Amino acid sequence: xxxxxxxxxxxxxxxxxxxxxxxxxxxxxxxxxxxxxxxxxxxxxxxxxxxxxxxxxxxxxxxxxxxxxxxxxxxxxxxxxxxxxxxxxxxxxxxxxxxxxxxxxxxxxxxxxxxxxxxxxxxxxxxxxxxxxxxxxxxxxxxxxxxxxxxxxxxxxxxxxxxxxxxxxxxxxxxxxxxxxxxxxxxxxxxxxxxxxxxxxxxxxxxxxxxxxxxxxxxxxxxxxxxxxxxxxxxxxxxxxxxxxxxxxxxxxxxxxxxxxxxxxxxxxxxxxxxxxxxxxxxxxxxxxxxxxxxxxxxxxxxxxxxxxxxxxxxxxxxxxxxxxxxxxxxxxxxxxxxxxxxxxxxxxxxxxxxxxxxxxxxxxxxxxxxxxxxxxxxxxxxxxxxxxxxxxxxxxxxxxxxxxxxxxxxxxxxxxxxxxxxxxxxxxxxxxxxxxxxxxxxxxxxxxxxxxxxxxxxxxxxxxxxxxxxxxxxxxxxxxxxxxxxxxxxxxxxxxxxxxxxxxx
Ligand code: NAI
Ligand code: MG
Numbered sequence: 001x002x003x004x005x006x007x008x009x010x011x012x013x014x015x016x017x018x019x020x021x022x023x024x025x026x027x028x029x030x031x032x033x034x035x036x037x038x039x040x041x042x043x044x045x046x047x048x049x050x051x052x053x054x055x056x057x058x059x060x061x062x063x064x065x066x067x068x069x070x071x072x073x074x075x076x077x078x079x080x081x082x083x084x085x086x087x088x089x090x091x092x093x094x095x096x097x098x099x100x101x102x103x104x105x106x107x108x109x110x111x112x113x114x115x116x117x118x119x120x121x122x123x124x125x126x127x128x129x130x131x132x133x134x135x136x137x138x139x140x141x142x143x144x145x146x147x148x149x150x151x152x153x154x155x156x157x158x159x160x161x162x163x164x165x166x167x168x169x170x171x172x173x174x175x176x177x178x179x180x181x182x183x184x185x186x187x188x189x190x191x192x193x194x195x196x197x198x199x200x201x202x203x204x205x206x207x208x209x210x211x212x213x214x215x216x217x218x219x220x221x222x223x224x225x226x227x228x229x230x231x232x233x234x235x236x237x238x239x240x241x242x243x244x245x246x247x248x249x250x251x252x253x254x255x256x257x258x259x260x261x262x263x264x265x266x267x268x269x270x271x272x273x274x275x276x277x278x279x280x281x282x283x284x285x286x287x288x289x290x291x292x293x294x295x296x297x298x299x300x301x302x303x304x305x306x307x308x309x310x311x312x313x314x315x316x317x318x319x320x321x322x323x324x325x326x327x328x329x330x331x332x333x334x335x336x337x338x339x340x341x342x343x344x345x346x347x348x349x350x351x352x353x354x355x356x357x358x359x360x361x362x363x364x365x366x367x368x369x370x371x372x373x374x375x376x377x378x379x380x381x382x383x384x385x386x387x388x389x390x391x392x393x394x395x396x397x398x399x400x401x402x403x404x405x406x407x408x409x410x411x412x413x414x415x416x417x418x419x420x421x422x423x424x425x426x427x428x429x430x431x432x433x434x435x436x437x438x439x440x441x442x443x444x445x446x447x448x449x450x451x452x453x454x455x456x457x458x459x460x461x462x463x464x465x466x467x468x469x470x471x472x473x474x475x476x477x478x479x480x481x482x483x484x485x486x487x488x489x490x491x492x493x494x495x496x497x498x499x500x501x502x503x504x505x506x
Contacts, residue, residue: 008178008292021059024151033347035353037352037353037354038131038134038145039137043135045077045132045218047078048078048079048080048081049078049241050079051083051087051310052238053235053238055228055234058090060084061090062084065080066214066243067081068136068215068217069215070135071215071360071361071362071394071395072138072352072392072396074394077135077136079102080218082243082246084246087246088209089289091238092180092182092238092250092253092256092359094238095180095207096180096255097208098234099205100181103205103233104205104206104242109164110260111164114230114231115163115202115468117230117231118230119157121229126472129222130149131147133149134351135218136215136217136219137216138296138315138361140353140358140359141356142355143359146253148191148192152192152194153194154328154478155199155478158199158201158478159202160480161200161204162203162496170499170503170505171342174505175204175506177204177205177210177502178207178281178504179207179258179356180207180208180209180255180256181197181201181209181257182211182250182251182259183198183201183211183259183261184250184251185211185212185263186260187317187363188312189215190213190217190218190317191219196262196277197493198210201502204499204503207235209226209239209250210238211239211240211246213263214241214244214403216362220239221239233378237409242491244267247267247319251274258270258281258282258347259280259283259497260282260501261492263286265287265442265488265489268284268489283491283492285482285488286441286442286484286488287319287487288416289323289324289414290321290447290465291325291326291433291436292310292324292446293449294325294327295448295449298450300334301338305342306322306472308346310473310474311323311421312358312400312401312420314359315358315362315452316420316421317362317421319416320444322422322447323417324413324422324425324437325423325424325426326426327424327426328427328438329428330429336424339354341384347389348387348389348391348399349389349392358399358400361397361398366418367396367397367417368398368417369417369418371398371423373411373419374421375414376412377403377421380410380412382405382410384408398420399420401423402421407425408439412424414441415500416442430455437463440465442483446465446468447472448460448469449471450470450471465488466485466492476494477494478494479495481497481498
């Protein structure tokens with residue numbers, strides 16, 4: 001009894017003290033951060049970038065080039081060669097010859113050494129790559145620095161380790177490479193996707209022709225320099241830049257043995273149709289519309305951080321983004337109040353600033369698409385909630401946004417927006433949550449937030465999605481396979497599962 005009194009006295013005193021010590025916030029509103037820009041001169045840009053074929057940078061025979069810009073300022077960073085049919089052909093032939101004469105003949109442990117060397121060089125040049133990724137793609141420097149580049153490095157390290165252990169990955173088989181792999185990647189994680197594609201292919205003894213996305217070719221071309229510096233045999237890695245047409249040349253080239261594609265479901269379908277009836281192998285990693293499910297027993301503050309990370313990370317340009325929030329009705333009001341507060345604190349602006357949370361939209365085209373879907377959300381009767389943050393005058397920007405009053409039939413609940421836009425829906429029972437989460441043509445990822453371990457196992461097992469996170473979101477590891485169900489594609493990347501797409505088993 002007496003201690004209780006003491007305690008409460010102490011608490012009252014402490015509270016008085018705090019009150020006196022608390023700094024006044026009454027001097028002109030919110031505290032502002034001072035600008036903290038990362039230096040641009042970590043990276044030396046060329047005026048013009050050539051294709052990387054057979055170990056050398058060569059001018060495109062097509063004689064065509066295209067500009068690549070910084071989406072945060074619309075400044076032209078460089079001009080880049082556009083590979084035509086003859087250029088793609090040269091790259092594929094170089095890859096074929098390098099595979100036959102050199103790469104596939106090397107002892108697997110030797111191949112591993114080269115991949116380790118790429119990993120180490122990339123790690124040494126982390127800052128340069130992070131700055132370049134942010135300049136060319138618009139993502140915040142803290143993401144390129146802390147997520148994209150370290151994960152790309154980790155991917156090379158991880159797969160270097162597999163190079164001489166394929167017999168353990170596929171026991172009772174003779175393991176052979178597939179041959180030349182054509183790899184087509186998107187603009188949301190340009191360097192990371194290059195690593196996801198190149199590292200397992202090389203570890204399994206294949207050679208590659210990689211086509212980066214047309215808006216973000218620069219980090220892949222800088223990776224080509226790393227490949228040179230690592231002294232890889234010429235032709236093992238080739239990089240051809242260009243848009244969809246260049247990609248189509250690669251898909252349709254008769255000497256390509258496998259296509260690995262990450263991008264839109266629309267283009268994935270075109271590629272699958274093009275390869276039907278051929279003996280080329282195919283893996284597709286396509287769109288998503290993930291459900292992020294918040295149960296009433298979840299730690300709500302952490303869940304709100306997970307919601308924010310799920311949809312506003314990388315401006316929502318994430319195939320596995322948690323773009324559909326399913327929140328249990330009993331806590332919906334509390335969660336949405338917390339979410340609104342949190343969204344108001346997100347800092348949008350200069351992607352090179354270390355305090356920026358939300359960077360630029362990758363391209364004008366993508367901004368147009370986001371605007372169109374947001375307009376559809378308003379037209380169809382959902383309520384829009386949007387951060388009132390200031391929008392820079394130049395460049396492509398979209399404020400963090402969420403919609404309430406969303407019906408499952410709304411376009412914003414069904415289509416991949418690929419922007420910082422969240423559709424919020426509610427549910428009452430776990431069964432209803434599962435039903436709603438799976439009621440979508442996509443199946444790439446999902447998230448479940450609850451305090452109960454048994455509920456985690458029960459719900460995650462019912463998700464028709466390739467990756468399911470529990471009490472976290474958007475976590476990646478090279479040892480963990482990633483890929484989809486349904487219209488999100490097929491095949492896995494990462495982990496032992498990811499090797500399967502790059503080997504012939506006899
Ligand atoms: P996209 O699918 O057209 O582009 C991805 C890659 O495919 C790029 O390298 C592109 O040059 C290449 N490509 C385009 N057409 C091709 C063809 N016919 N044959 C071979 N390669 C081809 O994606 P886009 O147009 O940049 O974005 C449109 C929408 O797609 C986005 O709004 C988003 O919803 C979705 N998307 C999804 C991604 C994901 O990771 N799930 C990545 C990029 C876009
Ligand atoms: Mg497209």
